[in-house]
Amino acid sequence: MTHDVSHARRGGAPVGYITELGGIEAASVLYLRLWSDGDESRTCVSGDFERCFGPANGGRLLDTFGQLCGLCTRHGRRPLMLHAVGCQCLGGDESCFANFIATAAEGDRDDAMLIATLLVRPDMAPLVTALATDFGLALRRMHLSAPHEVAQTDMQPPTFH
Numbered sequence: 001m002t003h004d005v006s007h008a009r010r011g012g013a014p015v016g017y018i019t020e021l022g023g024i025e026a027a028s029v030l031y032l033r034l035w036s037d038g039d040e041s042r043t044c045v046s047g048d049f050e051r052c053f054g055p056a057n058g059g060r061l062l063d064t065f066g067q068l069c070g071l072c073t074r075h076g077r078r079p080l081m082l083h084a085v086g087c088q089c090l091g092g093d094e095s096c097f098a099n100f101i102a103t104a105a106e107g108d109r110d111d112a113m114l115i116a117t118l119l120v121r122p123d124m125a126p127l128v129t130a131l132a133t134d135f136g137l138a139l140r141r142m143h144l145s146a147p148h149e150v151a152q153t154d155m156q157p158p159t160f161h
Helices: 023-037 039-074 092-105 109-119 122-141
Strands: 014-017 089-091
Touching: 014 092, 023 039, 023 092, 023 122, 039 122, 089 092, 092 109, 092 122, 109 122
Parallel strands: none
Antiparallel strands: 014 089
16 A cells, blocks of 8 residues: 555645635735744734734734644644745635634634634634634734735745645
8 A cells, every 4th residue: 555645735735826815814824824934924923913903912913823823733633734925826724724714703603613623623623713713803903905906016936836
């Protein structure tokens, strides 16, 4: 029996483009990528939150998002597959995360909990859903534009998979 390496990367398969997402969904994917990219990128996330909400509230949002990412990492059904920060593709796991955040922000707790079970163990679904709701509502308050509405002048060259 041979081991299928593509199975391990299935969540990273491109399913669309960031530009096809709404503002909350796109921001959730970009912040997830930045958070996973390291300390320097996390500083960018922190700066965005502080600019939008002030130091105290921005810090609380950063803590909420950090807890959400940490729980997804520690209690995930498997490691999330993410594309590079500048990649325009949207991976399957990223799409699931974006839909999770948007659904939670809309107040559809039952559907958000169901989506959460695709990301984390079922016993962790209520906790990550509560964090996703707080994070998604904060993104909603940021009044984000959808990526296709933003001029694409300084985009990196396309990533070939």
